[in-house]
Amino acid sequence: MRLHDYWRSGASYRVRIALNLKNLHYEQVAHDLRTGAQADPAYAVINPQRLVPALEMEGQVLTQSLAIVEWLEERHPAPALLPTDPDSRAIVRAMAGVIASDIHPLNNLRVLVALRRDLDAGETRISAWIARWIGEGFAALETMIVRHGGAHAFGDAPGLVDCCLVPQLYSAERFAMPLDAFPRVVAAGAAARGLPAVAAAHPDRQPDADAR
Structure with a gap:
């Protein structure tokens, strides 16, 4: 998995916590939001919204932090981040x-x-x-x-x-x-x-x- 993020992005921080709690390995690709790096056309191909985070895996790209965390929960259910009921x-x-x-x-x-x-x-x-x-x-x-x-x-x-x-x-x-x-x-x-x-x-x- 490759995580497109920025060190001080709160949304990216959420995803890093979830990945770490589930003990999943990921590569980080940084985009400095202060310099507008997320607006690079090459990144727009990956995430048309030009925001972080984005998670690349298995030929797919997921965006929006809560959608990414929910996907992690479904694909890697242990340890659980959501209760069962x-x-x-x-x-x-x-x-x-x-x-x-x-x-x-x-x-x-x-x-x-x-x-x-x-x-x-x-x-x-x-x-x-x-x-x-x-x-x-x-x-x-x-x-x-x-x-x-x-x-x-x-x-x-x-x-x-x-x-x-x-x-x-x-x-x-x-x-x-x-x-x-x-x-x-x-x-x-x-x-x-x-x-x-x-x-x-x-x-x-x-x-x-x-x-x-």
Whole structure:
């Protein structure tokens, strides 16, 4: 498998966590979003949306991080990232969707660039924008984790919610978002981050990461 990603992409980070939790080997191909590398015509052939991640395998290309993780779950079901019963699976997907559908898309790089370039938003307004959407999403997740969490965000094993939560926490911390109001969110993230497979997916540990 070949994963097209970028070290600081939250969506790519999700897929790296899932691949690592399932102990699957993959080759990484980096596309620096800051320089517009994803717009290269050669990459557009692979992913017409010109976004990361994209996963190449067996002559096929999969895009969209949650679709990729669901495919991994179906093709490589152990260890499981989704529970077995339909009700619990729906809850897990909803919790993941809070992040992947309602928080992350509003704060990703291309949206922030558009706010600065097209709407002339300054950094104070950008920071308020980021905090608003992370805060609203984390407030909902806090309640959901209280209801459904255990040692991890859902139950006692790492799964799909953790694949989404860890990258979103990384983003919140990167933008200096206060997290005191979300103790269960923070605790679930800490539990997942303590796993070697999750730690290995951290942006700073990727081959294309900026030198520190």
